Amino acid sequence: MRLYPTRGAAQSGRQSVSFSEAVLNPAADFGGLYAPKTTPKLGDLSALKELSYRNLSKTILKLFEVDLDEKTIDEALSTYDRFDDPSNPAPLVCVSERLFVMELWRGPTRAFKDMALQPFGAILSSLAAKRGEKYLILAATSGDTGPATLETFANRADTEVVCIYPDGGTSETQKLQMISQEATNLKVIAIKGDFDDAQSALKTLLSSESFNEKIKASARKLSAANSVNFGRILFQIIYHIRGYLELLKRGEIKEGEAIDIIVPSGNFGNALGAYYARKMGVNIAKIIIASNDNNILTDLIATGRYDLTKRKLIATSSPAMDILKSSNVERILFDLFGEQRTRSLMEDLAQKGAFRLEAAELDLLQNVFEAAWSNEKEVFSAIAQNAQSGYMIDPHTATCLKAARLGESRVKVICSTAEWTKFAPTILNAIERKIYGDKEALLELSKRFDIAIYPSILNLFAKKPIAPKPIAPNEIEGEIISWLAKR
Numbered sequence: 212m213r214l215y216p217t218r219g220a221a222q223s224g225r226q227s228v229s230f231s232e233a234v235l236n237p238a239a240d241f242g243g244l245y246a247p248k249t250t251p252k253l254g255d256l257s258a259l260k261e262l263s264y265r266n267l268s269k270t271i272l273k274l275f276e277v278d279l280d281e282k283t284i285d286e287a288l289s290t291y292d293r294f295d296d297p298s299n300p301a302p303l304v305c306v307s308e309r310l311f312v313m314e315l316w317r318g319p320t321r322a323f324k325d326m327a328l329q330p331f332g333a334i335l336s337s338l339a340a341k342r343g344e345k346y347l348i349l350a351a352t353s354g355d356t357g358p359a360t361l362e363t364f365a366n367r368a369d370t371e372v373v374c375i376y377p378d379g380g381t382s383e384t385q386k387l388q389m390i391s392q393e394a395t396n397l398k399v400i401a402i403k404g405d406f407d408d409a410q411s412a413l414k415t416l417l418s419s420e421s422f423n424e425k426i427k428a429s430a431r432k433l434s435a436a437n438s439v440n441f442g443r444i445l446f447q448i449i450y451h452i453r454g455y456l457e458l459l460k461r462g463e464i465k466e467g468e469a470i471d472i473i474v475p476s477g478n479f480g481n482a483l484g485a486y487y488a489r490k491m492g493v494n495i496a497k498i499i500i501a502s503n504d505n506n507i508l509t510d511l512i513a514t515g516r517y518d519l520t521k522r523k524l525i526a527t528s529s530p531a532m533d534i535l536k537s538s539n540v541e542r543i544l545f546d547l548f549g550e551q552r553t554r555s556l557m558e559d560l561a562q563k564g565a566f567r568l569e570a571a572e573l574d575l576l577q578n579v580f581e582a583a584w585s586n587e588k589e590v591f592s593a594i595a596q597n598a599q600s601g602y603m604i605d606p607h608t609a610t611c612l613k614a615a616r617l618g619e620s621r622v623k624v625i626c627s628t629a630e631w632t633k634f635a636p637t638i639l640n641a642i643e644r645k646i647y648g649d650k651e652a653l654l655e656l657s658k659r660f661d662i663a664i665y666p667s668i669l670n671l672f673a674k675k676p677i678a679p680k681p682i683a684p685n686e687i688e689g690e691i692i693s694w695l696a697k698r
């Protein structure tokens with residue numbers, strides 16, 4: 212497989228890269244990303260529906276012609292052994308007539324990030340070992356990426372992770388997930404500030420000459436585990452294909468019948484996976500983009516205008532979707548309109564804070580996507596309603612319920628992105644308008660609805676890990692360098 216720079220290549224730049232090159236070095240020329248120009252076709256779907264998740268994944272990786280050897284692919288896919296049901300890591304649950312929920316959070320950290328980061332960790336570590344290189348991986352997190360990145364790289368050879376989180380900016384559960392990690396190749400840093408500060412600190416570090424020199428001098432390479440790495444996207448295509456095959460197999464849909472997929476979106480990685488699955492031949496009529504109050508994607512899909520200028524980030528109960536610069540939208544622009552147009556739209560966004568699609572372009576976008584957003588009141592009422600009927604959903608998944616009533620009466624699949632255990636206080640608050648602490652809320656919900664708490668989440672509250680003392684963003688570099696020196 213070849214991947215191309217979404218804003219074109221500089222004259223001396225890389226015109227295209229292999230899959231593994233894009234994994235190790237995800238930044239493309241002119242600030243762009245890497246994306247495929249064509250996707251392989253799946254062909255006869257009924258031939259695929261009996262395959263196990265692992266064999267289906269292998270078939271898809273082969274179709275993409277990824278430059279990984281058999282052993283690395285096996286290692287990557289064996290990370291799904293850590294999911295509740297290795298043969299079915301993302302089960303489909305029927306919640307009402309013709310409405311299904313795909314539970315993407317059945318991995319070790321109970322958020323959908325595990326679906327891609329678990330195999331990704333195995334791949335990056337194996338590529339590093341093969342090249343005889345050592346990688347320092349930086350991650351900034353608002354809550355789910357941090358725990359999932361630490362978990363996937365814990366004790367992996369030739370990789371070290373530094374994870375930066377905003378002090379007070381994550382839930383107690385998410386913070387405990389990070390600071391209770393004991394592997395010696397992991398380092399967690401709390402900073403004074405919010406997620407934006409953490410993210411810009413990370414960008415500053417990645418581009419800092421002095422930092423890069425020190426890392427080089429320590430014989431390491433620098434990388435980032437953010438959601439724009441194509442190595443993560445690839446694994447987010449597979450479960451969308453599998454979901455459709457599962458519906459076929461269970462007789463919920465007929466051969467050739469079209470479905471809709473509803474995705475609670477932030478950086479658009481999950482939705483992009485559905486887009487590629489559709490291109491590969493899965494009968495997806497519409498991909499419905501669900502948002503919270505930060506509904507910039509709803510506007511884009513309704514009007515063709517992406518406008519940051521009149522917006523400020525709003526903190527909501529679904530923090531993983533509190534995003535205004537949705538990175539993977541760029542890959543859709545590239546796929547629909549090509550590199551030159553993508554570059555000019557992204558330049559507009561950088562210079563004027565907005566871009567606007569032509570009417571014909573908007574038609575192409577609307578051909579694939581619909582959008583709907585939910586305010587906090589709607590999110591809370593969706594959580595409460597579902598809880599009463601015995602199915603617990605987290606606030607991110609809850610943004611999808613309104614979207615599920617959109618459009619034609621096709622079978623719909625909601626992508627559920629976190630387990631209720633990660634957002635227990637919000638859920639209890641939605642049900643009875645009272646504020647609880649994380650542990651209290653977990654135990655109360657478990658008792659009231661007679662549902663088990665995932666053991667490693669419950670165990671977090673038994674350990675008494677010491678949180679790092681928050682530091683200022685300009686102290687991060689020194690902190691990392693002195694940690695590396697001591698290793």
Ligand SMILES: *Cc1c(COP(=O)(O)O)cnc(C)c1O
Pocket residue numbers: 322323324355356438475476477478479480481482531532607628629
């Ligand atoms: C990351 C995340 C999202 C957003 O996914 P994108 O691929 O960035 O659109 C939604 N919900 C949860 C719980 C997440 O962790």
